[in-house]
Amino acid sequence: MDTDTGGQKDTFYVTTPIYYPNDVPHIGHAYTTVAADVLARWQRLKGRRVHFLTGVDEHGQKLFRTAEEQGVAPQAFVDGMLPRWTELLELLHVTNSDFIRTTEPRHQQAVRAFMQVLYDRGDLYTATYAGPYCVRCEAYYTVEELIDGELCPIHRRPVERLEQENWFFRLSKYAPDLLKLYDERPDFVAPAVRMNEVRSFVEGGLEDISASRSAFDWGVPLPWAPGHVFYVWFDALLNYITAIGYGADPGRFAHIWPADVQLVGKDIIRFHAVYWPAMLIAAGVEVPRQVYAHGFLLVGGEKMGKSNATGIRPAELVERFGVDCYRYYFLREISFGHDGTFSWESMEQRYTTDLANDLGNLANRVLTMVGSYRGGVVPEATGEPGDAEAALAADHATAVEGMRAFDRLEFKRGLEDLWTLVGGVNRYVEARKPWALHRAGADADLDRCLATCVDALRVIAVLVSPVMPDAAAALWDKLGLPEALAEQRYPAAAALGGTPAGTRVDRGALLFPRLEE
Numbered sequence: 116m117d118t119d120t121g122g123q124k125d126t127f128y129v130t131t132p133i134y135y136p137n138d139v140p141h142i143g144h145a146y147t148t149v150a151a152d153v154l155a156r157w158q159r160l161k162g163r164r165v166h167f168l169t170g171v172d173e174h175g176q177k178l179f180r181t182a183e184e185q186g187v188a189p190q191a192f193v194d195g196m197l198p199r200w201t202e203l204l205e206l207l208h209v210t211n212s213d214f215i216r217t218t219e220p221r222h223q224q225a226v227r228a229f230m231q232v233l234y235d236r237g238d239l240y241t242a243t244y245a246g247p248y249c250v251r252c253e254a255y256y257t258v259e260e261l262i263d264g265e266l267c268p269i270h271r272r273p274v275e276r277l278e279q280e281n282w283f284f285r286l287s288k289y290a291p292d293l294l295k296l297y298d299e300r301p302d303f304v305a306p307a308v309r310m311n312e313v314r315s316f317v318e319g320g321l322e323d324i325s326a327s328r329s330a331f332d333w334g335v336p337l338p339w340a341p342g343h344v345f346y347v348w349f350d351a352l353l354n355y356i357t358a359i360g361y362g363a364d365p366g367r368f369a370h371i372w373p374a375d376v377q378l379v380g381k382d383i384i385r386f387h388a389v390y391w392p393a394m395l396i397a398a399g400v401e402v403p404r405q406v407y408a409h410g411f412l413l414v415g416g417e418k419m420g421k422s423n424a425t426g427i428r429p430a431e432l433v434e435r436f437g438v439d440c441y442r443y444y445f446l447r448e449i450s451f452g453h454d455g456t457f458s459w460e461s462m463e464q465r466y467t468t469d470l471a472n473d474l475g476n477l478a479n480r481v482l483t484m485v486g487s488y489r490g491g492v493v494p495e496a497t498g499e500p501g502d503a504e505a506a507l508a509a510d511h512a513t514a515v516e517g518m519r520a521f522d523r524l525e526f527k528r529g530l531e532d533l534w535t536l537v538g539g540v541n542r543y544v545e546a547r548k549p550w551a552l553h554r555a556g557a558d559a560d561l562d563r564c565l566a567t568c569v570d571a572l573r574v575i576a577v578l579v580s581p582v583m584p585d586a587a588a589a590l591w592d593k594l595g596l597p598e599a600l601a602e603q604r605y606p607a608a609a610a611l612g613g614t615p616a617g618t619r620v621d622r623g624a625l626l627f628p629r630l631e632e
């Protein structure tokens with residue numbers, strides 16, 4: 116299954132699912148995208164070359180019907196929806212390397228090339244299939260999987276009975292390969308609860324799956340069967356390789372593939388952890404290193420979505436809290452991989468407590484003191500380090516090591532450890548009382564205290580930059596450091612003592628001003 120690609124992979128590759136643009140984005144879509152961006156920025160901070168792909172899934176019956184209901188051609192419909200999705204990336208300061216639309220020729224050509232391989236290998240065959248079908252999922256279900264025998268288990272809406280002459284993919288044939296994959300690479304699917312779910316599903320026996328549709332023509336046509344288009348899930352899953360040169364640019368493909376992390380919501384884990392690796396194995400392409408399924412965002416106890424009036428627009432939240440708080444809140448509030456609840460109240464609390472008080476006020480306070488006591492110039496760290504400095508150094512070590520939790524996508528954990536340092540600097544200021552040192556004329560101790568605080572703020576700016584890039588850049592500017600923040604690399608830039616004496620700081624505006632009523 117691990118066919119050698121013949122190249123040298125040198126790029127960290129992270130993907131989001133491609134989103135259905137049949138509606139505008141809500142905070143559930145933004146959740147996945149921001150997590151992918153934080154991971155991408157974190158890897159860049161570590162010095163990795165990164166490729167970060169997101170995009171839109173523009174084919175399928177659901178879109179075809181939505182366009183039909185609105186009386187427009189499907190291409191015109193998806194063209195019209197596109198700005199809503201690209202605007203989201205700008206709004207949230209997402210640094211994706213590429214954006215794929217499945218209607219693009221580069222994608223369609225590579226889908227045909229890939230599916231031709233499966234066809235030539237005898238893994239596609241034709242048969243008639245009839246069964247319960249959810250148009251929203253674009254998937255068949257068995258009667259046992261339906262709620263009360265008639266509702267889609269995901270959408271809780273009535274399914275249709277669909278009978279079609281279809282091309283089928285021999286999924287069942289790959290069950291042993293999949294089980295071997297899960298055994299050999301237990302972290303292929305994460306978190307572990309999802310791996311168990313996927314393994315049970317495969318152990319329960321796999322049936323071949325439909326790979327084409329003929330009831331409508333909105334999709335990638337089958338080269339060998341006029342009147343058929345590929346089932347939208349086959350088409351969509353392939354975006355992860357078509358966008359990086361599969362079938363078109365083998366050299367580029369070898370540098371980027373396999374993906375290091377493919378982020379998905381837990382509701383689409385079966386497609387990504389069963390069908391997707393089976394397709395790749397069948398075509399002789401290496402499987403991704405990890406498929407990571409995050410949990411659902413709940414609002415008032417219900418899954419985020421447009422159907423249950425929980426569709427909060429990310430722009431509303433950014434307007435109120437700013438982009439940095441937006442990015443911080445979801446990763447700090449919810450354990451990635453588990454379900455979590457959004458509320459305005461908890462977001463306000465995070466803003467006020469973690470950001471405005473703990474971090475914003477701290478920076479303001481320290482820089483104000485450097486301004487009043489040392490004319491805005493960072494002093495040389497003189498005086499003797501004592502217990503307070505030792506305590507701060509311990510908090511610093513916790514933060515620097517703790518950030519490695521980001522490698523495992525444990526963002527909440529990493530941020531908790533980083534805030535140990537934020538809290539540590541606050542405790543340090545209270546312990547050393549620089550205002551008292553100033554009054555007492557203890558200049559050497561005051562110099563050390565101020566230099567230590569500024570240095571710790573520099574480390575915080577570096578470490579927080581993947582999550583809150585704007586606030587980190589603003590803090591960096593205030594510190595007046597000679598090198599650009601973008602050139603800093605973890606862990607070297609997170610070591611203590613890296614702030615040169617003589618740097619001129621500028622307090623400027625508050626990092627996180629008080630929220631207006």
Ligand SMILES: [Zn+2]
Pocket residue numbers: 249250251252253267268269270271
């Ligand atoms: Zn459904």
